[in-house]
Amino acid sequence: MRTRDENKEAAIREEAIKMIVKAGFDGLSMQKLAKAADVSPATIYIYFKDREDLIIQLWTGEMEKMAAATLEGFDAAMSFEEGLRVQWMNRANYFMNNQLSMHFMEQIKYSPYENLSRKKMNQTFISIQGEFVHNAIKRKELVKLPLEVYWSVAYAPLYQLVKMHMTGRGLAGRDFKLDDKMMEQTLQLVLKALKP
């Protein structure tokens, strides 16, 4: 039998993400995607059940890559400050080096597809985060707070800054570029907020 050409699937995934980022979900046409990925429309349906399945698979694929990058060099037993710094920097670097992927994930996050994909979220990733926060609170290195509040204070500012950096525009449409100094300053503010 004929063997699969894995390049084809990769090309489809890559072009689909490009297309969604550039033109939104309603800009993702299967026929245009086939043309961009240099395959037949029918070929897409060998690798993906349908349009919705394609989008969900894109999401889970990118999420997994990001989760792996985030946890590099991280250990749930680390001190709060060290652990937060490692994850913060991992995230920041990953986003800065994978802006297309980041943009795609932000787009899907607030779309109706999010509900469909949520159940596929990596459970290990989540439980490591939970353990880390639990440890830090027990050691009194982190104020006592719900997991969601921790998450919001710790990472939402970083996400916001990276998003502004990606578009090149900050508040009031000002030119904006996120640099190391600004990132370090924000991390310090976050630590100040979270340490007892």
Add this chain to the structure above:
Amino acid sequence: MRTRDENKEAAIREEAIKMIVKAGFDGLSMQKLAKAADVSPATIYIYFKDREDLIIQLWTGEMEKMAAATLEGFDAAMSFEEGLRVQWMNRANYFMNNQLSMHFMEQIKYSPYENLSRKKMNQTFISIQGEFVHNAIKRKELVKLPLEVYWSVAYAPLYQLVKMHMTGRGLAGRDFKLDDKMMEQTLQLVLKALKP
């Protein structure tokens, strides 16, 4: 001549937002919208130039309402803590009471329509924010930082929490409900981070 029935435009706007929130931008069909708003497809084109114009007008309309609500009782000359608290609470209340609108705005924020709509952003709103931050830094009630860093630390956590509240799910798909106590706690953390 026949007079405009303003209810028609309102119905179109309302149903369009509902439709986008429920099914995303690719779920917004002009013919389905016409049916939902109980008008003819052609009628939509009396009030809106085309589909894109409709979406941009929805965005600017909702933005204006939100900006107005945010500034209620606020004055750029207020002390930092008081001013931040007023805006924080205004935002929180507005979002909690207008979840559909909030959801719609989050969706458009990360879509390609955002670029098209940005230039229409209310400039007064932005300059008031700038003035407030400038004053607070000068009075040494706020650490010296770029406007974007301020914004990210001050409001991104709130947005994140409200979004989780809207979906009813927090981290790891846990049930999540944002209450007054949690909101107050987060505001305190933010103030701690930002005060010198």
Add this chain to the structure above:
DNA sequence: TTTATAAAAGAACGAACATTCATTTATATT
């Protein structure tokens, strides 16, 4: 009451859509 005019409607347009069908092609196994 008549007239002028914009609002509103419903049917219709070609274009683009997601998906499938029938056929050809490449390769691992025999």
Add this chain to the structure above:
DNA sequence: AATATAAATGAATGTTCGTTCTTTTATAAA
């Protein structure tokens, strides 16, 4: 070398899309 089989294709399917055309309807001004 022959066979079996899944990959890959291009054309075709019926459907839905955004938008416009022509006609009818309501009302403000005459």
